[in-house]
Amino acid sequence: MANKNIRTLSSRKGLNDNLFENIAKLSNEAATEQDFHQLSQKFMIDDSVVFGTSTFYDFLKPENRDKKIHVCNGTACMVANTQKELSINISNHFQANEIGHAACVGHCHTNSAFMYNENTYSAKTNEELKNIFTSNNKKQGNKYAIGSNTTPILTSKIDNLNDFYALAEEFSNKPEQVIEELKISNLRGRGGAGFPFWFKLDAVSMEDYAQKYIVCNADEGDPGAYSDMYLMEHQPHKVLFGMYTAGKCVGADTGVLYIRGEYPDSIRIVNQAIEELQDKNLIQNFKFKIIRGQGSYVCGEETALLNSIEGLRPEVRVRPPYPAQYGLYGKPTVLSNVETFANIHWILNNGGKSYAELGTKQSTGTKLVSLDSFFNTPGMYEIEMGTPIQTVFDDFGKGFKSEIKALQIGGPLGGIVPLHKIKDLTLDFESLNNHGFLLGHASFVSIPTDFPMIKFIEHLMKFTADESCGKCYPCRIGAHRGFEMLQKAQNEDYKIDRQLFDDLMETLEIGSLCALGGGVPLPIKNALQYFDKELKRYFA
Ligand SMILES: Cc1cc2nc3c(=O)[nH]c(=O)nc-3n(C[C@H](O)[C@H](O)[C@H](O)COP(=O)(O)O)c2cc1C
Ligand code: SF4
Structure with a gap:
């Protein structure tokens, strides 16, 4: 109330x-x-x-207001073991109270990552770092390989912007047809949950409200994922077109992009693309607004994100009502991920049927995959759903630079997949689910053979404890207790009571209000199952 x-x-x-x-x-x-x-x-x-x-927010907290530089402490940089040296190098240039942290700035393909003066960088050596500080804030650029093994939907170039947006006019008075094509395409949400996109449009279009909203979730908080960043920086018009068309379809005149503050370039580029649309008069009766995130993972959860835009403390809302009925400022809202919106142009241009012919029956189309720096060619690859993951590793990643034992797929709440299981998996929602893992947002973070698994799961528990919104106690308290146990088992003469730990995982899984607390047991259980030999000495 x-x-x-x-x-x-x-x-x-x-x-x-x-x-x-x-x-x-x-x-x-x-x-x-x-x-x-x-x-x-x-x-x-x-x-x-x-x-x-x-x-609430990392970047706004009083104790962080003096921070001038933010060192990435995301999972990909952690396993690459680059941040200790980087921090030492940075401490030659900044006072300790000026150095803060950011959980992933989207340089998972190079690591040694940090954010400074509204830009993100990688610096492997002190020399490189010095160059950055003395080059008058010259941009370094964020370069990585880009490729596709199928009809490129998300990675294709837009030849002519006028022609591209002309399609919106074609469909502007045909909401039923838009919904029908999207239904036939079976496009499912790319933010992690895989919810059918057409259903949201249908639900919001049926709501009888003068004010409705389109909200694009560009908070891409999963450390290791940079596919939304790729779309915003290389394909902003695909995202904006999707939002605009969704707006015309449901009767919304405003589209809000909630973009994480750790992606300053994305904010700049999307802003320029919006100005270009306005200058060229390519959209009618629709306005865009960018809201900059301020350093919080839980704000990627859709209802926390809505509360965040409203200026409330971003606690997760109890559902129902869903955003489609009660969204931004309590109004019907279509809220979807960047990549979901970016698919819409191709679907309307080529027909839902052509889209459904790509991929598998239940997981249609393509998925952007983020490969980290352990691959010989890390980068952003558009992969047809249903492709064997081993093929992605061989054809695009080109194998690994050094020995790894597992990969975390789909962010901090995604499964930990031992390397030997990769050959059994195809890139789609069902294959990963059926084997006890998750596709999520399809980020791949490699876990090197010499990286202790206990440290990895401790990191996941700490991340959950740090990012918990605090609304429900299983997560607010449970994540801290789990972290403490894992930490104590490494540093003191203490072994974790396995029954107590299993009970804690079950409490988190079934008692949490959202998938932050509810999801973290999955990778931890995977680790306990597949890396039992390594982990058992920490348990009684
Ligand atoms: C803790 C947490 C973090 C999330 N972070 C993101 C995110 O960064 N980006 C995103 O699109 N979805 C994220 N989600 C999922 C959203 O709640 C929501 O399902 C999604 O934005 C809906 O869009 P889609 O249907 O297009 O996937 C997160 C969920 C949870 C529980
Ligand atoms: S599970 Fe955690 S993040 Fe989700 S509502 Fe509960 S306290 Fe908040």
């Missing part, structure tokens, strides 16, 4: 004078208590609301 009231008050100024952006601005400027108080008064909300929001 309290949240509903705050939402109503925040919605009065809405996206134009957005509460979350106001809070972020004041935090970044290290404003005084009085400034924050004035903001609360302007929105007629209690000081505690503004305080609750500003202290």
Whole structure:
């Protein structure tokens, strides 16, 4: 109820004078208590609301306001073991209180990654680092291999922007046809859950509201994933077209892109693409708005993301109601992932049937796959669903630079797949599910043979504990307890009670409100199953 009231008050100024952006601005400027108080008064909300929001996010917390440089502490950089040396090199240039952290800045293909002065970089040596600091903030660029093993849908070039957007006009008064083509295509959400996209459009189009929204989830929080970053930086118009067409279909006049703050280039490039659309008059009666994330993994969860845009503390909402009925500012909202939206142009241009002919029956089309730096050719590959994963490794990754024992596929909540199981898997939702893993957002993070598995699962538990929104206690408390046990077993004369640990995993799995607490037991159980020999000495 309290949240509903705050939402109503925040919605009065809405996206134009957005509460979350106001809070972020004041935090970044290290404003005084009085400034924050004035903001609360302007929105007629209690000081505690503004305080609750500003202290939630990594980049806004009072203790992080002096940070000038953010060293990546994401999973891919951790297993590559590059960050210790990088931090030492950075400490030659910055005071300890000026050095912060960011959980993945999308350089998983090179590592040694950090964010500085609104840019992201990789620097393997002190020399490279010095060049960055002395080159007057010259951009380094974020280069990686790009390829496809099928009809390129997401990685193809747009030849002519006018022609590209002309398709939107063709479908502008045919919402039923748009929904029908998407239904035939069987396009499923690419953010992880694989929910049929057409169903969201259908549900929102049936809602009788004057105000509806399209929200693009560009928070890409999974360390190891950079496919949404690729789309925003190389194919922004595919994403914008998808949002615009979805808006026309359901009767929404506003599209919001929630882009993570760790991707400053994506924010710049999408912004330029929006300006280009406006300058060329390619869209009618539709406006875009970019909201910049402020360093929080849980904001990728759809309802936390909506609360975040509204300036509330980004706690996960209880569902139902779903965003399609009660979304942004309580209005019907189509909320989907960047890659999901990016497929729409090809589907409408070529027909849902052609799309459904690619991939498998249940997992149609293609999927972008992010390969990390352990592959000989790391990069971004558009792979037809149903392709053997071994083929992706051989034909695109070209094998590994050094020995690895497992891969985590699909982010921190995705499965830990031992290398010998890869040959049994194809790249689609069903194959990974049936073998006890997850496709998720299809990021591949390699775990080297000499990287202790106990350290890997400890990292996952710590990540969950750090990123928990705190709404439900199995995750809020359970993730900390799990982390403590794993840490203590390595540092003290202590063995983990296996029954207690299994009970904790079960509590997290069935008692958590969302898939952060509910999902982390999956990789941990995979590790316990496949790396029992290595892990058993830590358990009683
Ligand atoms: C903890 C957590 C983090 C998530 N992070 C993301 C994210 O970064 N990007 C994303 O698209 N979906 C993320 N999701 C999934 C979203 O909640 C939602 O299912 C998705 O955005 C819907 O879009 P889709 O149907 O196109 O996949 C996350 C879910 C959870 C539980
Ligand atoms: S599982 Fe964790 S992140 Fe999800 S609602 Fe509960 S406390 Fe929040």
